[in-house]
Amino acid sequence: MKNQTKLPQERIDELFKILRTRFEKNMHRHKGMEWDSIQTKLENNTDKLWSLNEMEETGGEPDVIGFDKKANEFIFFDCSAESPKGRRSVCYDPEALESRKKYKPENSAIGMADEMGIEILTEEQYRELQKLGDFDTKTSSWVKTPADIRKKGGAIFGDWRYGSVFIYHNGAESYYGARGFRGSLRV
Structure with a gap:
């Protein structure tokens, strides 16, 4: 942090x-x-x-x-309608950021969350959020990736399309202008 x-x-x-x-x-x-x-x-x-x-x-x-x-x-x-604007175009974690040789993003989802003192949403939390409204209808958000998937170089993200939550995979080092991450904080 x-x-x-x-x-x-x-x-x-x-x-x-x-x-x-x-x-x-x-x-x-x-x-x-x-x-x-x-x-x-x-x-x-x-x-x-x-x-x-x-x-x-x-x-x-x-x-x-x-x-x-x-x-x-x-x-x-x-609870922003789309993935938070100030947290987009980031790869998944510091290891993925380090592995990029060209065109590195400025930060990673896990790195930013740590700096902010928050936790990235888990898949379960992301699905819970989607019960409260339609979020990420035009964007997507990285979610906490299980260790076995991350060890193989992957990471997962979610979005809301066609009235359903979809969880997908990508290389952890990938980043897109429409993908960010959502966080949680306990007080």
């Missing part, structure tokens, strides 16, 4: 306003939850605010999609 700096209070206030507005507009994503509980949790975990700000700044439009009772954590996912 990048060397984090505390967000200025002005940005914290602005971020809370953005997150609250999104929360209130999308109550179907978090039935039975109240914003005040989430804000209190965030105020007590300011390091997570930095990560949420990174998600917002790169176009992810983070929103609460669940609550883990066992861990006592709210779960945020990137």
Whole structure:
């Protein structure tokens, strides 16, 4: 994760306003939850605010999609309609980035997620997200790839087409202007 700096209070206030507005507009994503509980949790975990700000700044439009009772954590996912704009044209992971000899992208999905302090969505989480709306109808998003696939040089990504979630494969070193990644954050 990048060397984090505390967000200025002005940005914290602005971020809370953005997150609250999104929360209130999308109550179907978090039935039975109240914003005040989430804000209190965030105020007590300011390091997570930095990560949420990174998600917002790169176009992810983070929103609460669940609550883990066992861990006592709210779960945020990137809920932008398409794969976040500020995270596209990236290969899968640092190893894939290193393996490219020509035309290297600037970063990798796993590398960026680590810098942002978030986790890339798993296939299961990606399918869970798609139950909340139609996401990635024109783009696609890398998802956490099982180790056995990655060892063979591959990586997986998903999108929404024809009313269904599709999970595909590609070489981990590939990158496209319409493929990025979505992340999750627990607070």
